[in-house]
Amino acid sequence: MTDYQTHEHDVLIIGAGGAGLRAAIEASAAGVTVGVVCKSLLGKAHTVMAEGGVAAALANVDDRDGWKVHFADTMRGGQYLNNWVMAELHAKEAPERVRELEAWGALFDRTKDGRILQRNFGGHKYPRLAHVGDRTGLEMIRTLQDHGIHRGIEFYMEHTVTRLLLDGGRVIGAFGYDRERGRFRVFRAGAVVLATGGIGRAFKITSNSWEYTGDGHSLAYHAGAELMDMEFVQFHPTGMVWPPSVRGILVTEGVRGEGGRLVNNRGERFMFNDVPDLYKNQTAKDAEEGWRYVTGDKNANRPPELLTRDHVARCIVREIKAGRGSPHGGVFLDIAWIKEKIPNAPEHIRKKLPSMYHQFKELAGVDITAEPMEVGPTTHYVMGGVRVDGVTQMSTVPGLFAAGEVAAGLHGANRLGGNSLSDLLVFGKRAGEHAAAWAKQRPAPAPDEGQVRDAAAAALAPFDRASGENPYTIQHDLQDMMQDRVGIVRTEADMAAALDALAALGRRSRSARVEGNREYNPGWHTALDLENLLTVSEAVARSALDRRESRGAHFREDHPARSDEYAKHNTIVAKAPDGSMRLRREAIAPIRDDLKAVIAENNA
Amino acid sequence: MPRATFRITRGRGESASFKDYATDVSEGMVVLDAVHQVQAESAPDLACRWNCKAGKCGSCSAEINGKPRLMCMTRLSDLDLSMPVIIEPLRAFPHVKDLVTDVSWNFRVKKRIKPFKPRRPDAPDGTWRMQQSDVDRVQEFRKCIECFLCQDVCHVLRDHHKHEEFAGPRHFVYAAALEMHPLDTENRAGDLRGKDGIGYCNITKCCTKVCPEHITITDNAIIPLKERVVDEFYDPLTRLFRIFKPRKPDGGA
Numbered sequence: 038m039t040d041y042q043t044h045e046h047d048v049l050i051i052g053a054g055g056a057g058l059r060a061a062i063e064a065s066a067a068g069v070t071v072g073v074v075c076k077s078l079l080g081k082a083h084t085v086m087a088e089g090g091v092a093a094a095l096a097n098v099d100d101r102d103g104w105k106v107h108f109a110d111t112m113r114g115g116q117y118l119n120n121w122v123m124a125e126l127h128a129k130e131a132p133e134r135v136r137e138l139e140a141w142g143a144l145f146d147r148t149k150d151g152r153i154l155q156r157n158f159g160g161h162k163y164p165r166l167a168h169v170g171d172r173t174g175l176e177m178i179r180t181l182q183d184h185g186i187h188r189g190i191e192f193y194m195e196h197t198v199t200r201l202l203l204d205g206g207r208v209i210g211a212f213g214y215d216r217e218r219g220r221f222r223v224f225r226a227g228a229v230v231l232a233t234g235g236i237g238r239a240f241k242i243t244s245n246s247w248e249y250t251g252d253g254h255s256l257a258y259h260a261g262a263e264l265m266d267m268e269f270v271q272f273h274p275t276g277m278v279w280p281p282s283v284r285g286i287l288v289t290e291g292v293r294g295e296g297g298r299l300v301n302n303r304g305e306r307f308m309f310n311d312v313p314d315l316y317k318n319q320t321a322k323d324a325e326e327g328w329r330y331v332t333g334d335k336n337a338n339r340p341p342e343l344l345t346r347d348h349v350a351r352c353i354v355r356e357i358k359a360g361r362g363s364p365h366g367g368v369f370l371d372i373a374w375i376k377e378k379i380p381n382a383p384e385h386i387r388k389k390l391p392s393m394y395h396q397f398k399e400l401a402g403v404d405i406t407a408e409p410m411e412v413g414p415t416t417h418y419v420m421g422g423v424r425v426d427g428v429t430q431m432s433t434v435p436g437l438f439a440a441g442e443v444a445a446g447l448h449g450a451n452r453l454g455g456n457s458l459s460d461l462l463v464f465g466k467r468a469g470e471h472a473a474a475w476a477k478q479r480p481a482p483a484p485d486e487g488q489v490r491d492a493a494a495a496a497l498a499p500f501d502r503a504s505g506e507n508p509y510t511i512q513h514d515l516q517d518m519m520q521d522r523v524g525i526v527r528t529e530a531d532m533a534a535a536l537d538a539l540a541a542l543g544r545r546s547r548s549a550r551v552e553g554n555r556e557y558n559p560g561w562h563t564a565l566d567l568e569n570l571l572t573v574s575e576a577v578a579r580s581a582l583d584r585r586e587s588r589g590a591h592f593r594e595d596h597p598a599r600s601d602e603y604a605k606h607n608t609i610v611a612k613a614p615d616g617s618m619r620l621r622r623e624a625i626a627p628i629r630d631d632l633k634a635v636i637a638e639n640n641a
Numbered sequence: 642m643p644r645a646t647f648r649i650t651r652g653r654g655e656s657a658s659f660k661d662y663a664t665d666v667s668e669g670m671v672v673l674d675a676v677h678q679v680q681a682e683s684a685p686d687l688a689c690r691w692n693c694k695a696g697k698c699g700s701c702s703a704e705i706n707g708k709p710r711l712m713c714m715t716r717l718s719d720l721d722l723s724m725p726v727i728i729e730p731l732r733a734f735p736h737v738k739d740l741v742t743d744v745s746w747n748f749r750v751k752k753r754i755k756p757f758k759p760r761r762p763d764a765p766d767g768t769w770r771m772q773q774s775d776v777d778r779v780q781e782f783r784k785c786i787e788c789f790l791c792q793d794v795c796h797v798l799r800d801h802h803k804h805e806e807f808a809g810p811r812h813f814v815y816a817a818a819l820e821m822h823p824l825d826t827e828n829r830a831g832d833l834r835g836k837d838g839i840g841y842c843n844i845t846k847c848c849t850k851v852c853p854e855h856i857t858i859t860d861n862a863i864i865p866l867k868e869r870v871v872d873e874f875y876d877p878l879t880r881l882f883r884i885f886k887p888r889k890p891d892g893g894a
Contacts, residue, residue, distance in 0.1 A: 147771055
């Protein structure tokens with residue numbers, strides 16, 4: 038008999054970042070009981086790290102903006118692999134979701150006439166990102182948290198889910214443990230919403246915290262759901278590179294939005310040398326025009342530093358490989374130069390980018406108002422995830438929903454900056470609404486004891502082994518391998534080698550052994566997270582192997598061009614009956630004519 | 642590579658004790674890096690909280706050489722490594738294990754503070770108009786990352802254990818952000834004086850000193866709130882006035 042406590046809710050939400058909290062608020066507003074499980078304390082999820090802003094076509098700064106332009110920008114950025122149903126809903130609903138935050142107490146920076154201010158960002162045609170300096174994510178998560186705690190939602194802080202519980206193919210709850218004591222918990226729920234974020238910890242250099250081990254991706258996959266677009270992992274072009282201990286920490290795109298320029302060790306502004314055709318007619322011809330754009334000239338085009346993240350990251354890698362990098366293996370990002378243009382530059386920079394100023398000053402000893410930063414790409418976000426219905430956010434497994442980074446579809450092959458925060462709000466709300474409606478009709482039966490027993494045995498296995506490897510070592514080796522082989526530049530041979538290496542790491546992980554007891558034991562938690570990391574890493578490598586072209590965030594050195602053959606399908610992986618990972622290609626549904634026209638009109 | 646010794650609290654509650662760990666030190670390392678290295682090398686079950694590793698989430702609060710600080714923002718180059726670096730859990734909260742404490746009290750206190758209650762929208766489309774200059778002072782408070790270092794250092798909590806009667810600096814910053822929010826219409830002065838016990842604060846400014854977000858907690862949040870309480874409850878003219886006029890009518894600030 039497994040010892041555990043049972044908690045019952047209509048809707049269980051796994052994850053308490055922006056998507057999870059927004060889903061919880063919506064589900065509770067629909068009159069159902071809601072439980073939220075989160076790996077850390079409330080308010081610490083990765084949303085807190087989001088810096089630049091939330092994209093919504095409010096048209097407060099440039100009245101030419103609107104949902105159609107935002108939709109077209111998102112599709113272009115995603116190289117047309119996006120789920121266009123989601124891209125349309127996202128562009129149409131984001132403004133209302135942002136205004137709603139204001140009604141709940143968020144305080145965005147203001148325009149002169151007192152409305153929400155919007156800033157420029159990569160791939161967005163007009164200034165579109167509502168923001169609070171460079172700490173927009175903190176403002177968002179705190180607003181949702183402070184609103185949510187008064188909504189009768191039950192929060193299970195520092196709890197981790199290790200299995201989804203099924204009943205005849207339908208999800209009816211989850212199994213997990215509490216961090217403090219290591220006690221087992223069974224959550225019984227008519228609907229489960231995954232809002233677990235990303236997979237950044239599968240790589241060595243990442244902006245993600247320890248939590249982002251692909252839990253939701255892996256839980257869904259093992260429960261029978263399909264994962265889509267897993268080859269598309271976003272390497273943010275600007276992470277810190279020095280000192281070594283801070284390598285990977287994010288440097289917001291907002292630095293470039295405020296006029297920051299990327300420079301190589303010859304002092305050359307190299308982004309002007311390579312502008313993709315899709316963006317030629319939207320990009321500044323010279324530095325002067327670029328500066329006019331960032332200072333609000335509506336007739337100017339954006340500087341090439343504000344091209345999409347996939348492209349900027351690759352240009353930086355090329356400079357470094359060609360020996361034109363900075364001393365510590367990055368390139369220079371310079372915002373201090375704007376003192377040539379405006380009188381009170383240091384003050385302006387500290388006001389617009391306070392946490393960047395703080396971060397570089399305290400962690401690297403660099404004053405960004407006086408000297409350039411050193412930056413290089415860092416694993417930031419996964420476009421791929423659980424395949425969901427664009428309207429309801431339900432996965433291919435009944436009763437299982439997903440929203441935010443863990444869900445796939447909105448961003449296609451590459452996400453635009455600022456579109457993740459709006460994604461969280463728009464689809465968090467939708468997932469909460471539809472999960473509540475689903476659960477109201479279908480109360481969950483009592484979970485099967487056999488599944489609970491299996492889950493408990495698997496969770497305790499690392500304690501039972503007499504000898505075995507330290508789980509931290511296995512995790513580090515996996516991160517090194519993924520960084521080397523499945524990173525920004527990929528080849529057929531690398532992907533094949535990565536799959537072999539993952540098989541070997543899988544064997545090692547099954548012999549991982551932990552010391553100590555079940556109480557607040559990070560070694561144990563690391564051992565349990567390994568299975569998730571292995572699952573998502575395999576999904577990324579297999580999908581990347583199958584896409585023999587370069588598109589968006591996925592770059593194949595052996596197939597450097599985009600190929601029409603790959604333009605019309607998404608890559609899907611799912612668990613086969615024999616337990617192996619099966620891949621197939623799913624044709625993208627033909628886009629509605631009116632949306633096609635919107636894209637054509639915005640590409641003109 | 643140079644090595645340094647880290648003297649870390651291990652164990653639970655009364656039975657906890659210090660244990661020394663030596664590990665390599667490289668350029669730019671912060672205390673949290675050292676703790677992670679110790680975890681990976683010699684103490685896999687060493688408990689500590691952390692998330693962003695960039696001073697933005699407020700998870701890795703601890704006492705380093707006796708000072709409440711974020712482990713991720715404390716560089717080893719700023720510490721004397723000829724002596725063991727002492728790393729202890731926060732003292733104002735019940736100990737859980739190693740460097741982890743039970744901070745749930747903070748979440749309970751926050752929940753009892755009256756939530757945001759906006760005035761009616763200014764524009765027909767349901768939006769509001771606010772000037773940046775009116776928003777600035779509240780934005781300072783909203784930088785708070787809820788690391789609870791201010792709670793830890795405050796003697797009312799740390800030494801006098803007034804957790805039942807005193808909300809602590811973090812929650813005065815939270816209340817100030819609501820009270821000074823240009824749209825808010827709620828009145829929290831009674832609660833601040835009563836169950837939040839703002840009168841216990843005697844303005845020693847320790848909270849301001851340890852705030853990693855450099856929020857001027859005492860001067861900008863607590864003192865103005867104390868003034869509101871005084872205006873509301875101790876000023877004879879206002880008291881008389883209050884009988885005839887509600888202070889903050891709904892629908893207008």
